[in-house]
Amino acid sequence: MRRLWLSLIPLLFASCFGREVETLVIRGSDTEVNLVLQLAENYMDTHSGVSIAVTGGGSGTGIAALLNKKTDIANSSRSFKDSELQLAAERKLEVVPIIFALDALSFIVNENLPIEQLSIEQLRGIYTGEISNWSEVGGPDQTISLYGRQSNSGTFTFIQTHILKGNYSPDMKQMNGTAQIIEGIKRDKAGIGYVGIGYIVNSEGQVTEGIKVLCIQGEGQSWAVSPLEPANITNGSYQIVRPLYQYLDGAPEGIRKAFLQYELSPEGQKIISENGYYAINDTYRKKNEKYLESK
The missing domain is CATH 3.40.190.10 (Periplasmic binding protein-like II)
Structure with missing residues (x-):
C-alpha cells in the first residue's frame, strides 16, 4: 500500500497545481519487481511530476504486456523467445533490450x-x-x-x-x-x-x-x-549468474529514457548493489549505449 501511495503522490500533487504528469508503467519479472520498485521510489523522490507504477507477475507476463502495448517497459529475467520475437515482428514492434543489473x-x-x-x-x-x-x-x-x-x-x-x-x-x-x-x-x-x-x-x-x-x-x-x-x-567463480533485462518497443525517449539512464548511472548502480544484485560490467554497458545515446 505504501508503494502504491508513493506512485500516486506525484500525480495528486501535480494535478492540484495544474501540472502535466509523466507516467511510466513497468510490468513483469518477479525477480526484478522489488529492485525496480526501490529504484522507482528513489527516482520519484527527486523528480516531482513523475508517476512510476511497477508490478510483477513473471517475465512472460511482462513480455506479453509489451507485445500487447499494455506496458512501457517489460521487466524480464530471460531473453525473448523466438516465438515472441516473431509475434513482435508481426505486430511491427521494435524490441529493444536494456540490461540494467546482474x-x-x-x-x-x-x-x-x-x-x-x-x-x-x-x-x-x-x-x-x-x-x-x-x-x-x-x-x-x-x-x-x-x-x-x-x-x-x-x-x-x-x-x-x-x-x-x-x-x-x-x-x-x-x-x-x-x-x-x-x-x-x-x-x-x-x-x-x-x-x-x-x-x-x-x-x-x-x-x-x-x-x-x-x-x-x-x-x-x-x-x-x-x-x-x-x-x-x-570474478566468475559462481557460475549461476544471469543478466536482468528491461525491454521496450523502440529506442527509449522521454521519461522511459530518463529512468533507464538513472538506473544505469552510478547512483542507480549503487542502489542495485545495495539490494543484493550486481552492477553491470563494461560489456553490457556498451551494448546499452547504442540504444541510449542521444540522437
Missing part, C-alpha cells in the same frame, strides 16, 4: 537440513527427478521436496535451460512467486528451491531467517562456491 541465482534449503553444498550435476539430477532422496547426495534419508516457479517465469526458463538441460520433474511444486518458494522452504525440512540472492539477503548481508544458501560446485570446478560472497560473482 542477478545471482541461489539454491536454498531449510536451515535444519544437514546439507551445505551441491554440484551442478547433482542439482540437475535432483530437479529432473533422477535423484529423489537426500541420502543420495550425502544427506539424511528423506524424500526431496522440489520447489520452483511457474512456466511463465524467466527464472523457471533459465534453470531449465542452463542447469537441467531437460525437463523438470513432474513432482516439482510450481509456486506463484519467489516469496512462496521461500515460505515453502521455511516450513519443509526436506525442501529445496531456487531464488535470486537479492530476495533473501538484506543490506547488511544477512540471509532470511529459516533458510540456508547452498554453496555450488560449478562445471569444471573441484570446489564449491558461495553466492553470498560478492567477489565470487564478479
Whole structure:
C-alpha cells in the first residue's frame, strides 16, 4: 500500500497545481519487481511530476504486456523467445533490450537440513527427478521436496535451460512467486528451491531467517562456491549468474529514457548493489549505449 501511495503522490500533487504528469508503467519479472520498485521510489523522490507504477507477475507476463502495448517497459529475467520475437515482428514492434543489473541465482534449503553444498550435476539430477532422496547426495534419508516457479517465469526458463538441460520433474511444486518458494522452504525440512540472492539477503548481508544458501560446485570446478560472497560473482567463480533485462518497443525517449539512464548511472548502480544484485560490467554497458545515446 505504501508503494502504491508513493506512485500516486506525484500525480495528486501535480494535478492540484495544474501540472502535466509523466507516467511510466513497468510490468513483469518477479525477480526484478522489488529492485525496480526501490529504484522507482528513489527516482520519484527527486523528480516531482513523475508517476512510476511497477508490478510483477513473471517475465512472460511482462513480455506479453509489451507485445500487447499494455506496458512501457517489460521487466524480464530471460531473453525473448523466438516465438515472441516473431509475434513482435508481426505486430511491427521494435524490441529493444536494456540490461540494467546482474542477478545471482541461489539454491536454498531449510536451515535444519544437514546439507551445505551441491554440484551442478547433482542439482540437475535432483530437479529432473533422477535423484529423489537426500541420502543420495550425502544427506539424511528423506524424500526431496522440489520447489520452483511457474512456466511463465524467466527464472523457471533459465534453470531449465542452463542447469537441467531437460525437463523438470513432474513432482516439482510450481509456486506463484519467489516469496512462496521461500515460505515453502521455511516450513519443509526436506525442501529445496531456487531464488535470486537479492530476495533473501538484506543490506547488511544477512540471509532470511529459516533458510540456508547452498554453496555450488560449478562445471569444471573441484570446489564449491558461495553466492553470498560478492567477489565470487564478479570474478566468475559462481557460475549461476544471469543478466536482468528491461525491454521496450523502440529506442527509449522521454521519461522511459530518463529512468533507464538513472538506473544505469552510478547512483542507480549503487542502489542495485545495495539490494543484493550486481552492477553491470563494461560489456553490457556498451551494448546499452547504442540504444541510449542521444540522437
